[in-house]
Amino acid sequence: MPENKLMKRVQHILSPLQGEEMAAATVRIHCAVMGRKPEDLSPADLPVLVKSIQESLIIFLGSDKAQAIARSIEMHAV
């Protein structure tokens, strides 16, 4: 899979909590939901991607912390 800086940054933010494998899976799964390939991710896709990832984290962390992660992605991924 070709490298994509945005994809790498999102994975980097998620990996302390999820580990590298699950972080990569998170990006891949939520890109698929958007109908995008992870290597084609662009900053324009970020709001939808972040929202989708945030939703998926609620069952593990609760709404507040899922939102905190989402904010961190928005701030640091671009």
Added chain:
Amino acid sequence: MPASQRTWIFTIALIIFNILFFWIKPEGKAMTIVSDILPILCALVALGGTALAVRSFGTGNRARLAWILLLTGVTLFFCAETINGFLEIILNGDVNDGFPILADYFRMTAYIPVLAGLLMLVFGYKKSRFSFGSKRNFIFGLLGLSLIAFTFVHQLLLSILRDADTGNLAKSVYIYYFAGGLLITFPAALLVYISSLYKKAWILSPWRYLAMGLLCLTIFTIEHSYLSWNNTYGSGNFLEVFRNLGYLLVAIGGLYQKELIESV
């Protein structure tokens, strides 16, 4: 040192003490006291761990609700253990006589919120769209577990149901324990499986230990029911180590959940 690490040390120390004590088998009241106090203590630690997990969540979300249900179940288990201990230590009764006793009703009720909490976690995971691993492993695992569970329960339960000396109320409670145990085994085993799918996924650690703890408790309850019916159960049975370990693993799961949330 984080609370989870301290609880691991406590768990190892308590389990070693538990095994040694049961192996030495001291005479007199000491065995009954230790055999009854340890589950109360361990259930209290589990209650503390799950309560801290609930408190660490923000308000109004499904993860918190799932943990509130689990906390409710653990609280009912704690009540059951306390009643058992009170009957045996203070009132000098034998909890294996006159089954079911009051503690059994608490334990039976505990199954409902525990099952609901586990199902919420499993369906929450499914909704998150994460993987359940390869379809082949999943189906073989499910079939294997169903076969083991069916054989286990079939053998034990049929003997009880065929017994003319066991009353209908007692039979109903045995069926409930076996069926409830099975119902909890599936989502708990699924959570252990899910938590093994991704390497170094710290986010899945709370579920792993919570589910392993509940599996230990379920195995204990089913075996305990059968042995009590068979009149072969007594204080100091090594099966109790499973129960105590189960409670402490639930506590560790709760503490990991709290530490996970605080780390964000």
